[in-house]
Amino acid sequence: MSIDKKTVEDVAHLSRIELGEKELEKLSGQLEHILAFIDKLSSLNTENIAPTNHILPLNNVLRKDEPQSSLPIKKTLQNAPEKQGNSFVVPKVIE
Amino acid sequence: MKYEAVIGLEVHLHLNTRTKAFCGCSTEFGKEPNTQVCPVCLGFPGSLPVYNQAALDYAIKVALALNCRVQEYTKFDRKNYFYPDLPKNYQVSQYDLPLSVHGFLDIELNGQLKRIGITRVHMEEDAGKLIHQENASLVDFNRTGIPLLEIVSEPDINSPEEAYEYLAMLKSTIQYLDVSDCDMEKGSLRCDANISLRPAGTKILGVKTELKNMNSFKGVKDALSYEIRRQAEMLDSGEKLRQDTRLWDAKAQETIAMRTKEGAKDYRYFPEPDLPPFIIKEDKIAEIKKTIPELPKEKMQRFIKDYGLTEYVAKILVASKQGALFAEECLKKTTDKNIKSVANWIIGPLSALTSSTCAIHELNISADNLAGLVDLVENEKIISNLTGKIVLEEMCKTGKTAKAIVEEKNLAQISDSQSLNSIIEEAIKENPKSVADFKAGKANALMFLVGQVMRKSSGKANPKVVQELIRKRLANA
Numbered sequence: 001m002s003i004d005k006k007t008v009e010d011v012a013h014l015s016r017i018e019l020g021e022k023e024l025e026k027l028s029g030q031l032e033h034i035l036a037f038i039d040k041l042s043s044l045n046t047e048n049i050a051p052t053n054h055i056l057p058l059n060n061v062l063r064k065d066e067p068q069s070s071l072p073i074k075k076t077l078q079n080a081p082e083k084q085g086n087s088f089v090v091p092k093v094i095e
Numbered sequence: 096m097k098y099e100a101v102i103g104l105e106v107h108l109h110l111n112t113r114t115k116a117f118c119g120c121s122t123e124f125g126k127e128p129n130t131q132v133c134p135v136c137l138g139f140p141g142s143l144p145v146y147n148q149a150a151l152d153y154a155i156k157v158a159l160a161l162n163c164r165v166q167e168y169t170k171f172d173r174k175n176y177f178y179p180d181l182p183k184n185y186q187v188s189q190y191d192l193p194l195s196v197h198g199f200l201d202i203e204l205n206g207q208l209k210r211i212g213i214t215r216v217h218m219e220e221d222a223g224k225l226i227h228q229e230n231a232s233l234v235d236f237n238r239t240g241i242p243l244l245e246i247v248s249e250p251d252i253n254s255p256e257e258a259y260e261y262l263a264m265l266k267s268t269i270q271y272l273d274v275s276d277c278d279m280e281k282g283s284l285r286c287d288a289n290i291s292l293r294p295a296g297t298k299i300l301g302v303k304t305e306l307k308n309m310n311s312f313k314g315v316k317d318a319l320s321y322e323i324r325r326q327a328e329m330l331d332s333g334e335k336l337r338q339d340t341r342l343w344d345a346k347a348q349e350t351i352a353m354r355t356k357e358g359a360k361d362y363r364y365f366p367e368p369d370l371p372p373f374i375i376k377e378d379k380i381a382e383i384k385k386t387i388p389e390l391p392k393e394k395m396q397r398f399i400k401d402y403g404l405t406e407y408v409a410k411i412l413v414a415s416k417q418g419a420l421f422a423e424e425c426l427k428k429t430t431d432k433n434i435k436s437v438a439n440w441i442i443g444p445l446s447a448l449t450s451s452t453c454a455i456h457e458l459n460i461s462a463d464n465l466a467g468l469v470d471l472v473e474n475e476k477i478i479s480n481l482t483g484k485i486v487l488e489e490m491c492k493t494g495k496t497a498k499a500i501v502e503e504k505n506l507a508q509i510s511d512s513q514s515l516n517s518i519i520e521e522a523i524k525e526n527p528k529s530v531a532d533f534k535a536g537k538a539n540a541l542m543f544l545v546g547q548v549m550r551k552s553s554g555k556a557n558p559k560v561v562q563e564l565i566r567k568r569l570a571n572a
């Protein structure tokens with residue numbers, strides 16, 4: 001699978017990271033290399049093997065619907081870069 | 096050209112569990128911002144979600160009530176996107192192995208039964224709430240992680256009226272299950288719509304628009320009606336429709352295109368590694384099936400059959416579960432002869448006394464007392480319909496029986512001619528013109544005179560007897 005600059009740009013946008021021209025070049029090559037490595041898996045014959053949806057042999061892990069105490073507001077907002085009253089403040093977002 | 100609308104609805108429903116989907120934070124509505132949060136629902140690294148047993152049970156209950164096939168193997172997936180109301184930057188949802196598929200809901204419109212397919216009912220979690228200010232947005236994560244169901248209909252809906260009916264039936268059915276309060280104002284039920292048009296009678300797929308931001312069933316209906324007009328005008332003038340997302344502006348009564356970036360909707364779903372799958376066995380399904388009560392559609396059909404009610408009346412009576420229980424108690428306590436009257440009293444004067452905070456079964460009126468009132472009006476003709484309504488209001492305030500109120504307030508209807516004749520004489524003397532008009536053959540004049548007598552008797556005169564007496568009196572004059 002070849003990874004062109006456009007694909008790296010798209011993935012960078014989805015991850016909300018900014019990449020310079022040089023980084024884009026470098027990463028296309030690196031990602032291509034990584035994917036080629038992972039692609040070795042497709043050489044395996046998996047015809048009679050059910051898809052793995054989860055790596056642990058567990059199912060139906062549930063908890064009772066019983067309230068637990070939540071965090072005190074001071075702790076909740078402790079790492080907030082900006083806060084106002086009880087709320088986290090973020091740059092204005094309107095779709 | 097004549098077009099047919101093709102509509103699919105996507106409903107998001109809060110489950111009324113006590114705690115959130117994946118943590119023990121309370122789901123109580125209306126608390127101070129960010130007081131019902133913890134490392135799990137704030138998406139802190141290293142925290143581990145565990146799903147709520149009640150949420151799973153409720154979800155299965157809804158799926159079964161909507162005639163869906165519950166899948167034996169189901170799992171959660173991550174739906175990835177960036178938005179500040181989503182602290183993990185992914186929403187836990189379901190993708191390729193949803194909880195349930197292939198259901199349906201029957202709706203009735205103008206006496207016609209129509210089956211609307213339900214593609215899937217799956218489990219997910221809600222996001223937080225953003226409050227936009229001038230220069231910044233505030234984030235409240237109390238709602239983050241509240242268990243949600245997504246109920247997706249097939250594009251089987253062909254008009255705004257059908258969409259409204261589908262939503263009303265869906266809400267009624269879910270309320271019978273006691274798993275959600277379905278309150279659109281509180282956001283516990285939300286609805287998005289997909290709509291496209293095609294030339295009537297064809298199977299061509301049109302370009303579809305996604306509609307958002309409707310906050311009432313009427314809003315959904317209005318937005319769809321607007322969109323049908325807008326799309327039809329564009330198609331007629333040969334313009335090309337764009338596949339876009341539009342927001343309903345209830346004030347302006349129009350839809351506005353949302354600016355969306357190309358390729359922004361790449362959700363990159365993958366299995367949620369923090370949550371192991373569920374295996375739902377037959378015995379579990381059977382156990383939950385037992386907890387599903389008689390649903391509104393069946394109840395309506397039974398009311399029509401057992402009590403001889405019309406579809407119109409039965410449909411109103413069964414709209415809410417508690418209301419239907421009250422109605423049936425009243426119907427059971429009534430003689431066969433009075434059943435229709437009692438039903439009409441319930442959907443008419445009694446419903447008029449309800450409010451958003453006081454439902455019909457919460458009024459201070461017992462089934463016995465209502466039956467007693469209807470008996471006084473219908474059988475014994477002791478009070479008129481009009482007085483009956485006054486008595487009903489008094490019953491609501493005091494909880495007394497109709498009989499007691501009629502006696503106490505001296506409301507019994509005057510039907511004997513002796514008491515009425517003197518009032519009639521008075522009315523005739525005071526209104527010579529009406530008398531002349533009546534003699535000249537004007538039927539309205541008689542009703543006017545009856546009205547005068549009713550007024551003079553403070554509404555207590557029996558209007559039928561009065562009419563008869565005036566007729567006789569004037570014939571002899």
Ligand SMILES: [Zn+2]
Nearest residue numbers: 118120133136
């Ligand atoms: Zn929490």
